[in-house]
Amino acid sequence: MKSLFIVCMASLLFSAHVSSQCNTSNNLAVNRMVTATSEENSGRRADYAVDGNTSTRWSSAASDAQSITVDLGSLKSLCSVELLWESAYGRDFNIDISSDGSNWTTAASIANNTSTHNVIPVSGSARYVRMSGITRATGYGYSLYEFQVFGTAPASSCSSNLAFQRTAYESSQQNSSFPVSNINDGNIDTRWSSGFTDNEYMYVDLGARYPICTVEIFWEAAYATAYRIELSNDAVNWTTATTVSNNTDLHNTIAVSGNARYVKMQGISRASEYGYSIWEMRVLGTSIVLPVKWVSFSGKPDSDKKVDLDWVTADESNNARFDVQRKGDKDADFITIGSVKATTLASGAGQYAFTDAKPADGINYYRIKQVDQNGQFSYSKTISVENRNSSAAVLVYPNPVVSQLYIKDAGQPIDYIRVFTTDGRKMQEFSNIAKGQTTMIQMGIYPKGNYLVQIVTANGVETKKIVKE
Template sequence: MNTTWRARLSQFLVVGVVVAGLAPAAGAAQSAEVNSAPPGVVPALQKWTGGTGRLVLSANSRVVVPAAAPAGLQQVAQQLAADVAEMTTLHPTVVTGTPAAGDISLRVDAAADFGAAKPELKPEAYRLAVGSTVEIVGGSDKGAYYGSRSLVQAVVSSSDHLSLPVGTAVDYPDYAVRGFMLDVGRRFFTPQYIQSTLRWMGWLKMNTLQIHLNDNGFASKYDNDYSKTPAAFRLKGTNPEFAGLAATDGSYSRTDWDGFESTAAKNAITIIPEIDAPAHSLAFIHFKPELGLNGGNSDHLDLSKPATTAFMKSLFAEFTPWFKGPTVHIGIDEYPSDKTAEYKAYVNTIAPYVRSLGKKVNAWGSFTQMSGGGAGYDKDMVINSWNNDWYSPKAAIADGYKVINSNDALLYVVPFAPYYHGQGLDGGWIFNSWAPNIFGGSNNLPAQDPNLLGGMPAVWNDQTWVDYTELQVHGLIEKSFAALAQKMWSPTAGGTDYSAFLLKVATVGQGPGTSYLPETVMLNRNPSDLAYGRPATASSSETSGLGAANAVDGLDVSRWASSYSDSQWLKVDLGSSKSFNSVRLNWQNAYGKDYDIQTSADGTTWTTVAQRRGLTASGLDTLTFPPATGRYVRMQGITRGTSFGYSLFSFEVISDDLARGRTATASSSETSGLGAANAVDGLDTTRWASSYSDSQWLKVDLGSSKTVKSVRLNWEGAYGKDYDIQTSADGTTWTTVAQRRSRTTAGVDTVTFPAATGRYVRIQGITRGTGYGYSLYSFEVRA
């Protein structure tokens, strides 16, 4: 489980226990409202029919499978129980028999009604019915597994972290291939990364991972010397015939690969291994220089030599037994087009040879560039249509092939490169404008064309000379991964509100077993950010999906983008006059070179409180200034940093309250719902209330020693008549820095004093103003 989830769980534990404790019984409805909104799962459900009330899971809830359930369904049940235990406070057991109230039952029924699911995709379809029990019926074990993903996500996204809305979902994919391709040939990715990615993909109902097992850098970056150019083949067997072939900077043993296959099977994923030849083959040429063109000074195999094809056959024969899935990818892209005859002979030899080993064959589409079309080539293959000029989807289909959308212009990421989406795909564009049938312009296919199997975005690690990590690559992928998963499952079921979709993504997270992968698509609400969730407007928006609200939604993957001119602005309404002393802007690539930060009491007359001049790069930019007040805050652009407009992932207005969001404790709390944290949460609607005696206190830990000059207390009706403000370095020895005596009313009380230092600040009650305790809506500490 991600550490992020551990942090989130702390928000839910108390609430979950209270709700479970109040529920009359497992399965009892808590309200009569119809659950018209479907559970917030990713990808979104195809069909939802809401009932009334909620089913609250409890410590007595079990996962139940029929007697004599097949091993595959039993595995799904065991994994469901483990994932519920990881993602919630519950620890259900797995049993066979008949479900009781509050139980989760799993079964498989290939003949069940799965609505509009295509017949060939019914094995991945499922029904999820919530009433007095939860029932998941899958078209196969895979369908049951996908139903279990929706179940866990629905529980995780519920406010109590324990319940589900009563109703019935019918869900199924629109496309058979919902894939992702990772180039490990040019850059080694650890087994831990592969395992975590498989779990993440299963969580999002993606079903195909293609692993590109060999490749090489660009010789032009290495003095055009192929002997110096890095190249790698990532499988390491024990056969002496291939000793020295596996990369020394990282490779996968048979044990590693078996682990990948096992995890993939448990998460309804097929692994497609790719051994790419006759181009991208420098690893093989380093191993056997005599097999390369130009005397080995090339990354292309010399197909005029029978030994070359014989070697490739021996390689497939050696490693194909490792592969549990039905398909092997043979590459065949980007070979010199003046060697068409040798190339065609190679394709027509290797494809049937791999099939003779018991596997289906996939390949990169290249036939237009190589031969003007697919005439004369082996037809029993599936084509990844990666480039419209090399072999467009329409050309491949006309030649008799089924295709997968891997279009380079739309779906390639080359990490940190100035081409092919070096900073990751734009998830908003994917969500609003892409679907598996979109290849660009006249190459688009009809939606759900019967010859279109689905989509497969790709990460290519071309830049072997650039220093970056696998986790940095993950950060680039995560920006769009959920949007891609949604569009490959159903291009329409996710709706059109990308911000709402991202909130669902942030809520469900990356799923169980993914703690190695840092989460970046998450609700990054800074407790000190006054702008979060407030109304925002702008001078312009490049498109309707890039509106001003994206800059204050707490998500650093949605963004506002202006039109392409200098004098553009973004404004946020804080709701009332607030005090703040900094702003934090997270610029997308289209950053502001020169801009002002301004405040206003009325949204019309503006005062500049900070200026930025000569910014040279995108990313985070924090401006700090003397405390300012205003209801409205805006970024007023002066000069753009690029030829585009201004584009902000986030615009935060940071309160100068040092206590906001910090750890607070108190001498007592009247009830568990009136705890000390309520006084520092930035909300004037929640409160701390003490027990009914005079000598009560509330203390906040500022995290480190700070210089403070005032506190602002917002008293509820149970106010303090006499109290002291104290500071401490260690939370034990206190110094009184201010006193308040004989206060007669509730409401706001600001206490100012000479500068004092301390890590801890507290209000020490002396005399209550009422017969109740002390009660504070807020306790603010200012420098």
């Protein structure tokens, strides 16, 4: 059955217990990337629904068709969704799930809800989980203190032959009757044979970076007594996954562990006077393409009231471009404001920059959509950057922050700055701040989590929630 469809009265649904096999001690959604169709204001942001803090909340615009979506980061086997509503709760809504963020399945449909605490059994594997509002219970929007998702990471699959009919390369061939393309054509009666020396090799290009668990080789009588299985993301820099020694078998099943685009058999020694001869080589793993690895993503306002974005990536195998997306406080959803062509680095750091020339006044939210050559895509985390006009008190950036947080007045001198934990414990204080001075706070010394920065000016007190990554 394509989906699990649950329709029932709330009084029955929410008195039921989640299956004892559902692990409700591990909230898969906490501090994950989250988006919403709208936010009531900057104090009711979508990320407040997954921050693990029941004193903060997300609120949507005051209309029925609103939704909030959390990205779990990878496929998970789901068993339960728990919604902690404020008094502006959803009367009718769906829980939808997706593996790619585009194609959705309804996992549960709730009608006539009257509770502010919903525990909803769901079933299926998904990376994205969405609460899709249908009808509100009040004249306000939908408002959630917490959007919790429970389940486990599914057992990894080691069944897909990722090498089948992919492009293969060789150091040599015995003659044109034994090309390297024979090693992954799916025909056990055709083979590749190398030149008659020990230091020969072949490798296959999987087309993108995949998790790999097994390499299987079917040798002809001219087999290798010793060889290495090597992995690479650029076909230049290779890592040895395993070394096989004293081999006497014609069918080798080799366990490997790693993520790679290229897989090589590097010969060390032959069993005969001939070369290396392989009927078929299979590379087994999971068929989910690994997205670009994000090293960092940050943004800050500049002196011309623009916003400068910078990001660093690694392992960009198969990458095509980055679409820069922005959403303001009053926007319903993200829009693409520009694209940056990928450097297509297979390994190492890729450094990128983009300037938003026309940010909205107030808080702007940014994310990067990374698009592969084959059209698949993934998203970076979402960051917020304050872009204030001259009447505003301060600029605070970046948020989320990894190491250094900057605070600058925008015309109104700052009396002092204090940093607190969310339970009210003061961590640092800064005073005697000159007009126009930028204060740098070393957040790198703090554990990951949420903090409050209190900024006092002659106009009053302003408190900012800061996410430390």
